Every structure is written in C-alpha cells, then in structure tokens.
Amino acid sequence: xxxxxxxxxxxxxxxxxxxxxxxxxxxxxxxxxxxxxxxxxxxxxxxxxxxxxxxxxxxxxxxxxxxxxxxxxxxxxxxxxxxxxxxxxxxxxxxxxxxxxxxxxxxxxxxxxxxxxxxxxxxxxxxxxxxxxxxxxxxxxxxxxxxxxxxxxxxxxxxxxxxxxxxxxxxxxxxxxxxxxxxxxxxxxxxxxxxxxxxxxxxxxxxxxxxxxxxxxxxxxxxxxxxxxxxxxxxxxxxxxxxxxxxxxxxxxxxxxxxxxxxxxxxxxxxxxxxxxxxxxxxxxxxxxxxxxxxxxxxxxxxxxxxxxxxxxxxxxxxxxxxxxxxxxxxxxxxxxxxxxxxx
Amino acid sequence: xxxxxxxxxxxxxxxxxxxxxxxxxxxxxxxxxxxxxxxxxxxxxxxxxxxxxxxxxxxxxxxxxxxxxxxxxxxxxxxxxxxxxxxxxxxxxxxxxxxxxxxxxxxxxxxxxxxxxxxxxxxxxxxxxxxxxxxxxxxxxxxxxxxxxxxxxxxxxxxxxxxxxxxxxxxxxxxxxxxxxxxxxxxxxxxxxxxxxxxxxxxxxxxxxxxxxxxxxxxxxxxxxxxxxxxxxxxxxxxxxxxxxxxxxxxxxxxxxxxxxxxxxxxxxxxxxxxxxxxxxxxxxxxx
Numbered sequence: 185x186x187x188x189x190x191x192x193x194x195x196x197x198x199x200x201x202x203x204x205x206x207x208x209x210x211x212x213x214x215x216x217x218x219x220x221x222x223x224x225x226x227x228x229x230x231x232x233x234x235x236x237x238x239x240x241x242x243x244x245x246x247x248x249x250x251x252x253x254x255x256x257x258x259x260x261x262x263x264x265x266x267x268x269x270x271x272x273x274x275x276x277x278x279x280x281x282x283x284x285x286x287x288x289x290x291x292x293x294x295x296x297x298x299x300x301x302x303x304x305x306x307x308x309x310x311x312x313x314x315x316x317x318x319x320x321x322x323x324x325x326x327x328x329x330x331x332x333x334x335x336x337x338x339x340x341x342x343x344x345x346x347x348x349x350x351x352x353x354x355x356x357x358x359x360x361x362x363x364x365x366x367x368x369x370x371x372x373x374x375x376x377x378x379x380x381x382x383x384x385x386x387x388x389x390x391x392x393x394x395x396x397x398x399x400x401x402x403x404x405x406x407x408x409x410x411x412x413x414x415x416x417x418x419x420x421x422x423x424x425x426x427x428x429x430x431x432x433x434x435x436x437x438x439x440x441x442x443x444x445x446x447x448x449x450x451x452x453x454x455x456x457x458x459x460x461x462x463x464x465x466x467x468x469x470x471x472x473x474x475x476x477x478x479x480x481x482x483x484x485x486x487x488x489x490x491x492x493x494x495x496x497x498x499x500x501x502x503x504x505x506x507x508x509x510x511x512x513x514x515x516x517x518x519x520x521x522x523x524x525x526x527x528x
Numbered sequence: 529x530x531x532x533x534x535x536x537x538x539x540x541x542x543x544x545x546x547x548x549x550x551x552x553x554x555x556x557x558x559x560x561x562x563x564x565x566x567x568x569x570x571x572x573x574x575x576x577x578x579x580x581x582x583x584x585x586x587x588x589x590x591x592x593x594x595x596x597x598x599x600x601x602x603x604x605x606x607x608x609x610x611x612x613x614x615x616x617x618x619x620x621x622x623x624x625x626x627x628x629x630x631x632x633x634x635x636x637x638x639x640x641x642x643x644x645x646x647x648x649x650x651x652x653x654x655x656x657x658x659x660x661x662x663x664x665x666x667x668x669x670x671x672x673x674x675x676x677x678x679x680x681x682x683x684x685x686x687x688x689x690x691x692x693x694x695x696x697x698x699x700x701x702x703x704x705x706x707x708x709x710x711x712x713x714x715x716x717x718x719x720x721x722x723x724x725x726x727x728x729x730x731x732x733x734x735x736x737x738x739x740x741x742x743x744x745x746x747x748x749x750x751x752x753x754x755x756x757x758x759x760x761x762x763x764x765x766x767x768x769x770x771x772x773x774x775x776x777x778x779x780x781x782x783x784x785x786x787x788x789x790x791x792x793x794x795x796x797x798x799x800x801x802x803x804x805x806x807x808x809x810x811x812x813x814x815x816x
Contacts, residue, residue, distance in 0.1 A: 256641065258641060278546075281642070288634070288637060290634050291633075291634055292633075292634040292638040293635065293638075294561070294565075294630075294635045294638075296568055297561065297564060305561055306638070308554055309554055309557070309638075309639065310642060310643065311550050311553075
C-alpha cells in the first residue's frame with residue numbers, strides 16, 4: 185500500500201497559490217461552514233498528497249458532503265482556508281474547477297444521450313483539446329470497461345453502469361483530484377466491488393489523487409488514508425492500519441476441550457486471557473503468528489481458532505462512542521468477513 | 529486567513545481565462561445536445577405540428593365562413609403567417625422544458641460546475657431551442673400552396689430570419705421562466721398560461737385593430753406583436769392583395785400614434801430578445 189504514495193511527495197518551495205504542479209493535492213486549514221445557527225463543518229484541517237486515495241468516513245450528516253462542496257467551489261466556506269491543486273477555492277474557483285473531477289451522490293448524466301455523447305459534452309465543457317477528445321474517451325471507457333456500450337443510450341444502463349460512466353467522465357479531463365461523494369451508495373455489494381475495482385485501477389494507471397466520502401466501513405479500508413468525521417469535526421486521521429492499531433491489538437478466540445485448564449496455563453505463559461461464554465479471548469500483537477504458540481501453551485485439545493483484527497467499526501466506536509451501522513440500513517458485509525478483507 | 533478575505537469575488541488568473549473559441553465550442557455542444565434530444569423524442573416533433581395545422585384548417589374554415597372573403601382574399605390566407613408564427617413560438621417556448629428536465633435529472637449540475645460561463649450555456653440552450661423552432665416553422669411554409677399563398681425564395685428567406693428572431697426571443701423567455709420552475713408539471717401549466725394570451729394578443733390569429741383600449745395596451749407590451757406584424761406584411765406583400773382586403777386585414781402596428789415600419793418592429797423585437805437573454809442568463813443556474 186505504501187508504494188502508491190511515492191508518486192509525488194515533494195513540496196513546492198514557493199507560494200502554493202502560484203504553482204500548480206507541485207505540493208499537496210489538497211490542503212485544508214480550519215475550514216468552517218455555518219448555515220445560520222447550524223455549524224455543519226466545525227474547523228477541519230487535513231492535507232492530501234498527490235496520488236493518494238483519501239477517504240472521509242462518517243455517518244450521514246457528519247459534514248462530508250458540505251466539505252466536498254467547499255473544496256469543489258460549490259459552497260462558499262464561512263471561514264478557514266482550502267486549496268486544491270495549489271489554487272485557493274474561494275479566490276480562484278475557476279482555476280480549481282478546471283482541475284477537479286466530480287462525481288456527485290445523485291446521478292448527473294443525460295440519459296437521453298449515449299455514453300459517448302455524454303462524454304463528448306463533458307470534454308467540450310472542460311476544454312479537452314479537440315485532437316485528444318477521441319483518445320481520452322476511448323481511454324476512460326476502457327478504464328471502466330464500458331467500451332462496448334459507448335453507443336448505447338444511458339437510459340438503458342443499470343445503476344452501477346451509470347455510476348461507472350460518471351467516474352469515467354470525472355476522469356475525462358485528467359483532473360488533479362477526483363472527488364467522489366458516496367460513490368457506491370445505493371448499489372448492490374457486487375456492483376460496489378466493480379466500482380471499487382475501477383477506482384483502484386484509476387489510481388494505479390493514472391496516478392490520480394482521489395478524495396471520496398463514504399459511510400461504509402469496508403470501503404474506507406481501500407483508502408490509503410482515512411479521516412473519521414463526526415458532527416463536523418475530524419476525530420482521527422491515519423492509514424486504516426494505523427487507526428486500527430491505535431484502538432487495540434488483535435484478539436484470538438480459542439474453543440478448547442477444557443477452558444479452565446487452558447486459561448490457567450496460558451496466563452502462566454504470560455498471555456492476557458479473558459473467559460467468554462464458550463471461548464477464551466486472548467489479546468495478541470499479531471494474531472496469526474501467535475496461534476501456534478497459543479495452542480502449544482494451552483496444553484489441552486483445541487477445537488477451533490478464530491483470529492479477530494480490529495476493524496474500522498472498532499475505530500469508529502472508539503472515537504465516537506457509537507457504531508456507524510446504527511445509523512443506516514445500507515448493505516454491509518458481516519463484521520467477520522470485513523476483518524478478513526482488511527488484511528489481504 | 530480571516531473570513532473577510534474569503535469574501536473577495538473570485539478573479540480568474542490571466543491564463544485561466546477561457547478563450548472565446550472555447551466558449552463558442554461550448555455553445556455549439558449545448559446546441560447539439562438540444563438538437564439530439566429533440567429529434568430523439570419523435571412525439572414532440574409530431575405534436576408541435578398538430579396544433580398549428582388544426583388551428584389553420586379548423587379555425588381557418590370555421591371563422592372563414594363568418595368573416596367571408598374580401599375580393600378573393602379569405603381568412604385562411606390572413607391566418608397563414610400567424611400560424612407559422614404560432615408554430616415557432618410554441619415550439620420555442622416548450623423547448624425550455626429541457627431546463628426543468630435537466631434540473632430534475634441532475635444534468636444541470638454537470639453544466640453549472642463546469643469551467644464555462646453561464647452566458648455560453650444559456651446561448652447554446654437558446655440557440656438550440658430557437659433553431660428547432662425555426663425549422664418547424666419553416667416546414668409549415670410547405671402548406672402555403674394548399675391555401676393559395678404565393679411565396680418567393682426571397683420571401684421565404686425573410687420569413688426564416690423573422691422566425692429566428694421570434695424563436696430566440698421566445699426561447700430566452702422560456703429559459704428565464706423555466707429557471708424559476710422546479711417541477712415538470714409546473715412547467716406545462718405555466719407555459720399554457722403564458723402561451724395562449726401571448727398568442728391571442730400578438731395579432732397572429734386576428735387583426736389587432738378594433739380591440740378595446742385595455743387589450744390594445746396588452747398587445748403593445750407583447751413582444752410577439754413586433755415579430756408577427758413584419759412577418760405578415762412580408763408574406764402579404766408577395767400576394768396580389770386587393771386594397772379592400774389590405775384595409776380589412778391590417779398588418780401594421782401603431783405605437784403612440786405612429787405606424788411602425790417593419791424595420792422599427794424588428795428593432796423592438798430585437799430589444800425584447802436582448803432583454804430576455806439577459807434575464808435568462810441571470811436566472812439560469814440559481815441555487816436550489
């Protein structure tokens with residue numbers, strides 16, 4: 185995962201407002217947004233390196249979309265400072281808009297045009313040079329595997345295909361940053377995986393910086409870095425692994441022929457053991473590596489072993505005191521399956 | 529950084545300015561999209577002919593009996609230029625539905641966040657709708673022989689020019705109105721409410737002479753009046769019109785006691801077009 189971030193780490197020595205080619209892709213300092221008495225975003229600060237996939241993770245209403253809106257110059261900040269691709273979002277909105285790709289939560293395609301016509305429209309509005317339009321359209325359609333549907337009306341597309349076409353369109357003018365606001369909301373799990381394949385391919389093949397918002401824990405796992413946002417404030421930032429390490433170690437669950445005896449011997453060997461209803465729960469720095477030693481130390485027949493890694497759910501719970509899943513009824517993978525994918 | 533510095537209006541850098549060529553390219557693309565969408569909905573192509581044809585023949589024969597013919601010049605001939613105008617205006621006005629459509633289906637956002645000026649977007653929309661309306665109106669000219677109206681190529685060219693002017697005015701007006709409408713159902717109600725009074729008070733269906741003064745005032749603030757009058761006088765000039773018929777079926781507009789020339793009418797109509805275009809640009813893309 186770390187290799188992706190080598191893309192461009194160098195920082196510009198000069199003013200960030202005059203150089204567009206270097207420096208962080210996004211730089212945000214105590215950004216505020218007030219709607220009357222309601223403070224939607226209460227001073228967030230973060231920075232995104234070029235070539236990074238950065239996820240804003242938080243429940244609905246946490247201020248994710250408002251922050252994206254300010255970075256995309258659609259919403260005027262009430263205070264603070266934000267620059268995208270080296271341009272100030274409040275003072276140079278035109279310059280910012282030319283350098284960003286946007287995929288909104290709601291669909292913004294013309295379903296009475298074909299896929300290609302939608303892309304051509306976008307290419308013209310974003311000043312893609314005439315000579316490059318065809319090549320770019322070919323390229324982005326290939327990236328999202330929709331080449332064979334290019335002459336089909338968008339009205340014949342499934343929700344997932346339309347979403348992938350929108351991602352392709354967001355890429356068409358080779359933006360510095362691609363913003364994806366809840367890119368997989370409303371899609372079935374299988375389609376969500378396809379969308380994610382597209383996003384990760386974009387990063388790999390186009391070295392794209394991607395800023396996305398999500399309230400799906402398992403999706404945030406794909407990101408290089410995650411900022412957890414709750415009630416308009418960032419409560420934690422880091423790589424998914426860093427965040428999980430911060431909230432605790434792995435746990436190994438053993439079901440044995442004689443729990444009492446096993447617990448006593450494991451504690452004797454220096455392990456921290458908690459008795460569950462039908463199992464022993466042992467904390468370990470690296471769960472998988474600890475398994476052989478635990479089985480040896482237990483000294484009784486072990487019926488089953490289960491290694492549990494902390495998930496972003498645990499992280500979210502740790503920082504906010506509640507679970508994000510309580511607040512929506514979206515399709516979520518079972519926690520155990522999620523823990524497995526996390527460590528691929 | 530304080531909040532006050534953030535409130536400064538955005539000023540693009542010198543190299544960020546969008547060239548005129550790029551703006552024109554945008555206008556062309558928006559225009560093209562309007563055309564593609566129009567011809568893809570065949571029902572709309574067809575329906576924009578049905579009403580005028582119905583008016584021409586049903587109203588033409590029905591009222592024709594009442595009005596009678598003056599020295600061989602009958603009501604249908606009088607009506608014909610008005611029906612052409614009606615085709616143009618109703619197509620132009622209803623083409624603005626695409627604004628409401630775009631808002632409801634989210635495509636408006638795709639346009640508004642793009643680094644192009646609203647003027648280009650509105651110009652493209654307006655020219656797109658206006659071109660379609662002009663083509664529809666011109667197709668109506670094919671009915672001329674069926675009702676004994678003679679047209680020369682020069683007359684057709686002049687008529688097309690006037691159609692375009694009328695179409696731009698009405699499409700811009702439609703875009704302006706549509707920018708303030710949130711729902712599709714609302715659009716058709718509002719458009720019907722606007723279309724018929726503007727049509728009836730434009731002189732398209734009956735001469736404007738002899739109306740009560742309060743109605744006369746309304747006809748004079750109707751932008752269509754200034755496009756219908758020259759359209760009719762150009763078509764009539766190509767007919768062998770007996771003087772008695774010319775008096776009965778008057779095609780001139782008087783304003784503050786002076787009879788307006790065709791050029792003056794066209795000038796006033798252009799003025800309306802510019803005002804409506806300005807309103808359309810200002811109204812387009814207002815935040816939800």
